[in-house]
Amino acid sequence: MPVPDRTVAEVLDPAVPDPIDLGGLPTDLLVDCYRHMLTARLLDAEAVALQRQGVFPAYVSLLGQEAAQVGSAAALDRGTDFVFPTYREMAVALAFGVDMVGYLASHRALWHGGYYDPVRSRFGAVNAVVGGPVPHAVGWALGERLRGGPGCAIAYFGDGASSEGDVHEAMNMAGVFRTPVVFFCQNNQWALSVPNHRQIAGGSVAARAAGYGMPGVVVDGNDVAAVYRATREALDRARSGGGPTLVEARTYRLAPHSTSDDAGRYRDAEEERYWRGRDPLPRLAHALRSAGLVGPDFFEAAERDARGRVTRIREGVASAPEPPGTDMFDHVFREPTPELLRQRAAWCEEERP
Amino acid sequence: MTTSAPAARGERDGRADGAAPARPAVLTMQQAINRALAEALAEDPRTLVFGEDVGRLGGVFRVTDGLQRRFGEDRVFDTPLAESGIVGLAVGLAMNGWRPVPELQFDGFAYPAVDQIVNQVARMHYRTRGAAPMPVTLRVPSFGGIRAPEHHGESLEALFAHVPGLKVCAPSSPAEAHQLLLQSVRADDPVVYLEPKARYWERGPVPDDGPAPPVGTSRVVRPGRHATLVAWGAMVHRCLQVARLAAEDGVELEVVDLRWLKPIDADGLAASVARTRRAVVVHEAPLTAGLGAEVAALVQERAFRSLAAPVQRVTGFDVPYPAGPLEPKYLPTVDRVLLAVQRVLEF
Ligand SMILES: Cc1ncc(C[n+]2csc(CCOP(=O)(O)OP(=O)(O)O)c2C)c(N)n1
Ligand SMILES: [Mg+2]
Numbered sequence: 001m002p003v004p005d006r007t008v009a010e011v012l013d014p015a016v017p018d019p020i021d022l023g024g025l026p027t028d029l030l031v032d033c034y035r036h037m038l039t040a041r042l043l044d045a046e047a048v049a050l051q052r053q054g055v056f057p058a059y060v061s062l063l064g065q066e067a068a069q070v071g072s073a074a075a076l077d078r079g080t081d082f083v084f085p086t087y088r089e090m091a092v093a094l095a096f097g098v099d100m101v102g103y104l105a106s107h108r109a110l111w112h113g114g115y116y117d118p119v120r121s122r123f124g125a126v127n128a129v130v131g132g133p134v135p136h137a138v139g140w141a142l143g144e145r146l147r148g149g150p151g152c153a154i155a156y157f158g159d160g161a162s163s164e165g166d167v168h169e170a171m172n173m174a175g176v177f178r179t180p181v182v183f184f185c186q187n188n189q190w191a192l193s194v195p196n197h198r199q200i201a202g203g204s205v206a207a208r209a210a211g212y213g214m215p216g217v218v219v220d221g222n223d224v225a226a227v228y229r230a231t232r233e234a235l236d237r238a239r240s241g242g243g244p245t246l247v248e249a250r251t252y253r254l255a256p257h258s259t260s261d262d263a264g265r266y267r268d269a270e271e272e273r274y275w276r277g278r279d280p281l282p283r284l285a286h287a288l289r290s291a292g293l294v295g296p297d298f299f300e301a302a303e304r305d306a307r308g309r310v311t312r313i314r315e316g317v318a319s320a321p322e323p324p325g326t327d328m329f330d331h332v333f334r335e336p337t338p339e340l341l342r343q344r345a346a347w348c349e350e351e352r353p
Numbered sequence: 354m355t356t357s358a359p360a361a362r363g364e365r366d367g368r369a370d371g372a373a374p375a376r377p378a379v380l381t382m383q384q385a386i387n388r389a390l391a392e393a394l395a396e397d398p399r400t401l402v403f404g405e406d407v408g409r410l411g412g413v414f415r416v417t418d419g420l421q422r423r424f425g426e427d428r429v430f431d432t433p434l435a436e437s438g439i440v441g442l443a444v445g446l447a448m449n450g451w452r453p454v455p456e457l458q459f460d461g462f463a464y465p466a467v468d469q470i471v472n473q474v475a476r477m478h479y480r481t482r483g484a485a486p487m488p489v490t491l492r493v494p495s496f497g498g499i500r501a502p503e504h505h506g507e508s509l510e511a512l513f514a515h516v517p518g519l520k521v522c523a524p525s526s527p528a529e530a531h532q533l534l535l536q537s538v539r540a541d542d543p544v545v546y547l548e549p550k551a552r553y554w555e556r557g558p559v560p561d562d563g564p565a566p567p568v569g570t571s572r573v574v575r576p577g578r579h580a581t582l583v584a585w586g587a588m589v590h591r592c593l594q595v596a597r598l599a600a601e602d603g604v605e606l607e608v609v610d611l612r613w614l615k616p617i618d619a620d621g622l623a624a625s626v627a628r629t630r631r632a633v634v635v636h637e638a639p640l641t642a643g644l645g646a647e648v649a650a651l652v653q654e655r656a657f658r659s660l661a662a663p664v665q666r667v668t669g670f671d672v673p674y675p676a677g678p679l680e681p682k683y684l685p686t687v688d689r690v691l692l693a694v695q696r697v698l699e700f
Contacts (some may be wrong), residue, residue, distance in 0.1 A: 082449070100607060113480035125480045129472050133439045136473070139445020139453075146401075146427050146451070153445070166469070167439030178431055209384035331479045332518050335485055337616035349471065 018278055020223040020287045027293045033095075033224050034284050037066040038093035041281055043100070046314050047090070047107060047326045051259040055318055057105045060088050064222070064254030068186045070095045071227030072154065072249070075235055080151035082144075084137040086130070088186075089156050098123045101316035108317055111327075115320065131157060131164030134183070135324040138170045141179035141238075152180040152238045154231075160191020162205045168212075171246065175213035178243035182234040183209075184244065186221060188205030188253035189275075193266040209246035221249030222280035225287075252278070306323050324350060377528075377558035384491075384546065385527035385559045386416050389534035390454065392562055394424045397452060400538060402429045402571075404439055404456030404492075413458060414494055414553055436462050440469035443489045444477060452488045454538055460495045460547075461504025467512075472479075474543045475518030490537040491545045495523065496586050496637050497684055498551030500677045506550070507674060508584070508638030513545045514615040514647070520568065521614040523547040525589035527557040529612060532565050540568060547614075549586035569616035573625065577607035580697050581632035582649050583622065585611040588635045588685060595690045606694065614644055622648065623655035630661040631697040635685050640668040662700030665693040 002034055022030055051059040062069060066269050069091035076083065085092060093103045102116030106126045113125030127133040137155035144151045161167055162185055169196075174181050185205045191195055202208065209216025215237075220231040226251055234245035252275035256263040288294045329336070329344035338343075380388065393400045402420055404412075408431040411418030421429040432439050436457055443453035457463045463470070470491065477485045497506035513521045520542055524530035530548070537544035566572070572587060575596050582592040589610045596606040609625050611617065626632050632652050634645040645666035652664050667685045675683050 084445075111480075111482060113482065115482070117484045118481050119484045124448070125485070129468065129479075132441070132473055134446035134466065135441025135469070136448065138438075139442035139447075140449045141445070143446040143449030143451045147449075165465075166437050166441060169433070169435035170441065173433055173435065173438050173442060181600065190554070327482070331482050333520075334478065334483075335568065337520070339616055339619070 007026075018223075018283060019290075020128055020217060020220075020225050020283050022207065022225050022287050022291055022293070025073065025225055025228065029074060029228070030225070030284070030293060031290060031298075033070050033228070034288060035302055036070045036091065036095040037281055037298040037303055038283065039309055040066050040070065040094050042306050043094065043208075043313060044090065046310050047104065048255070048259060050108075050314065055107050056068040056121045058259050059107050060258045061253075061255035062088050062090055063274060064252045064279065065188055066091050067224035067284065068221035068249040068251045071224040072184050072231040072247070073226065074153060075228050077121065077151070077235075079123065080149065081235070082137075082140050082151060082153050084133040084153060084155045085124055085126060086133070086156055086158065086161070087126050087128050088158070092156065093123055096123055097121075100313045101320060104284050104313065105320050107318065110320060111323055131141075131161040134167045135170040135173070137181050137183075138174045138177070141174070141181035141244075143222045145177075145179060146186055146295055150239065152182060152235050153154040154182045154184055154235075156184050156186065158191060159185065159187040159189070159196055159199055159205060160194065161185075162208070162252035163199055166196065168208075171208070171212040171214070171244070178241070180238035181239075182231065183244060183246040184231065185248045186251055187248050188251050190253055190257070190267065192257045195267070204248060206246055206248040212240070212244075212246075214244045214246055215249065218248045218250060219249030222278050222283060224280060224284050225262075234240040239342070251280075253278075354531045370451075375420045375561070376393065377560040379556050380531075381554050381556050382527045382548070383414055383416050383525070383553040385531040385557075387418055387533055388559065389531045389538075390417060390420055392566075393425065393454065393535060393538040394420065394428055396692050397538075399450060399452045400428070400454060401446060401451050402454045402456070403432050403442070403668075405434055405458045406431060407456050407475055409447045409652045412456065414550065416492075416548070417456070418496075421633070427438060436466035437469050440446075440466040440474060440491065443491075443563050444473050444487065446467065447487050447489055448477075448485050452490065452538065454490045456492045459505045460493050460507040460509055462625070463493050463509055466551075470513070470519070470545075471516050475516050478542070479518055485545045486541050488541045489543045490534070490540075491543065493532075493541060493545060493547050494550045495547035496549045496551060497674050497680055498587055500680055501550075503673075506637065506680070508669070509545075510547060510614045510636075511638055511644045511647075514617075514644060518543065520544045521547065522612055523549060523586040523614060524547070524612070525552070525574070525584075525586060525610045527555065527559045529610070531559045531562075533612060535562055536565050536568060537626065547586065551587045555590070569613045571612055571618035571621040572610045573607060574610045575606070575608040577605035578629055579605050580694055581607045581609055581622075581625045581629045582690065582694075583609045583611060583632060583634040584636065585614060586637070588637060591685060591687065592635055592690065593689050594692070598687065598691065599694060604694065604698065611648075616642075617647065617651060617671070619651045619655055622652055623659075626652050626656040631692065632660075633665045633667060633693045633697060635690055636669045637669050637684055640666060641671050643668055662697040665697055666692045
């Protein structure tokens with residue numbers, strides 16, 4: 001499946017605006033971030049293609065949000081922390097080490113929560129209720145504090161979600177209980193067709209933090225180093241008993257809301273062009289190159305690796321087995337009810353050839 | 354039902370150690386639930402009790418009285434006033450290995466939490482293919498009969514029983530309240546536990562924790578042979594009143610306490626109707642799409658040939674629970690149940 005070949009050209013484009021400051025961050029970390037961002041970019045395009053081919057019924061692209069997702073994920077401790085995602089956190093999953101075939105099984109509509117184990121992956125099931133998983137992060141973090149564990153929870157949500165009551169209830173509870181949780185808002189400027197100024201009163205999402213007794217930070221969400229630093233600082237605070245933080249990463253959803261959406265109905269191409277000029281990938285590439293942190297072959301080699309990985313994931317998800325019909329009965333309860341068992345038996349009987 | 358209750362005592366003072374079996378403690382339902390919560394907190398360090406005013410105050414109905422003092426502020430705590438947040442908190446706690454027993458202060462205020470209950474608690478096990486079980490017991494003081502303000506007396510059982518992934522129960526007596534609560538908190542599935550507040554102050558013997566009938570078992574609380582009355586929560590008491598009155602006229606009514614509203618004991622219902630050939634189901638909730646319809650459907654599916662008359666439903670009306678003086682007219686009265694009994698007998 002051919003992938004649009006824009007990546008290399010973008011990466012090597014020297015005229016990149018808005019330089020980013022890599023100062024003080026280890027090269028390994030930055031290189032890993034670049035690899036994850038590039039892989040996410042390619043995998044995202046592949047997922048869109050899979051939707052066009054009818055393999056996925058729908059897909060929600062994260063194009064343009066790679067730095068916000070990978071930078072924040074890179075700050076997490078994969079052994080102790082727990083991620084509560086929405087439906088758009090594919091690059092977080094990738095950078096956090098989630099089984100990507102299992103993750104994309106959700107988008108292939110094999111199983112709503114995908115095929116990965118959210119508890120062992122420490123990455124909650126894909127959740128389509130806008131704002132719904134945010135209080136779960138607070139509960140998880142409270143539970144972690146009660147048993148004296150070292151972990152932090154991070155709740156991802158959008159600018160639109162920031163209007164949901166659940167998000168406000170969650171932030172207030174976290175402030176009251178001082179739970180080790182980071183509220184990570186990807187403000188990608190749009191909640192489906194509704195822009196920021198019709199969504200957020202009070203100037204910013206971050207401003208709301210003050211009312212909930214926690215710091216609120218605005219960060220350039222297309223600057224992976226800045227996102228990493230802000231998330232890391234929030235996690236350090238949480239881990240040392242300093243309570244929650246709200247991080248608002250300003251970024252942009254370069255793609256339509258989903259493959260079913262037509263963004264041309266509500267926003268103009270000029271705005272998209274502006275943000276394409278702030279694409280987080282070339283910004284990082286440019287910084288890596290101009291700081292002399294990577295050799296001349298790095299970008300091509302990284303792209304080769306990324307493409308190889310993407311191909312394996314695509315093949316894995318396209319050939320993943322459909323669940324047996326009995327699965328729809330078998331996961332409802334730990335202890336199924338007699339009625340459910342009766343329905344299961346009747347269904348099996350009807351299905352028998 | 355035990356007829357001769359031992360002298361009332363506030364709290365049971367431990368198990369008898371001698372040869373003679375201890376007489377069961379006599380507790381109010383609210384004390385029985387309190388005792389079950391204390392036992393649940395004591396037996397499993399992962400159990401947590403939380404909600405609005407449940408800590409220091411001990412709950413508006415004092416159901417959690419003394420628990421915070423005994424088990425500490427980490428195990429029994431007040432939350433901010435946010436029902437959806439409370440249930441969402443329970444989801445995250447369960448995902449981190451805890452066994453949450455949140456309280457929603459009043460039935461009508463479960464509505465703000467319906468999204469978390471239906472979309473999250475009930476589905477997390479399913480969504481995660483069993484990786485994230487939800488051993489959550491959601492306590493909801495429920496039903497009418499105390500002339501409460503609006504939203505403080507509602508019947509939510511049909512709503513929750515309809516939701517895949519939830520189990521629902523409602524005790525009718527202190528003993529049932531104790532047993533069903535322990536059973537709910539020990540279950541690995543989410544259970545909505547509906548407490549009939551009109552019966553909170555009813556006293557009754559509460560045997561010690563012991564083997565319980567499986568989840569989904571009903572109980573014949575009064576045997577009879579002319580017709581079966583099916584009820585749960587406070588309406589069990591109402592049906593027993595009816596049965597006593599009917600007995601004066603030589604009509605022997607069997608009263609079945611459903612106990613579990615999901616799973617419903619279809620076999621138990623069929624067995625009772627096989628004996629009596631007639632059934633009247635009584636509930637507080639409005640008629641239309643209420644659980645009475647489910648009971649009637651189950652009875653005709655399982656016991657069609659036994660039936661001598663169509664199943665009758667005696668329920669609240671299709672109106673919101675009305676205020677003060679109208680509430681007793683809304684709730685199924687003894688007379689309305691007796692009329693339905695007459696209809697099934699004379700059919
Ligand atoms: C509670 C709820 N309401 C509505 C929707 C439909 N919906 C899905 S995504 C979306 C917009 C969300 O915007 P935002 O929170 O900014 O996240 P983004 O999609 O931009 O990542 C809407 C309205 C939903 N999934 N859940
Ligand atoms: Mg958005």
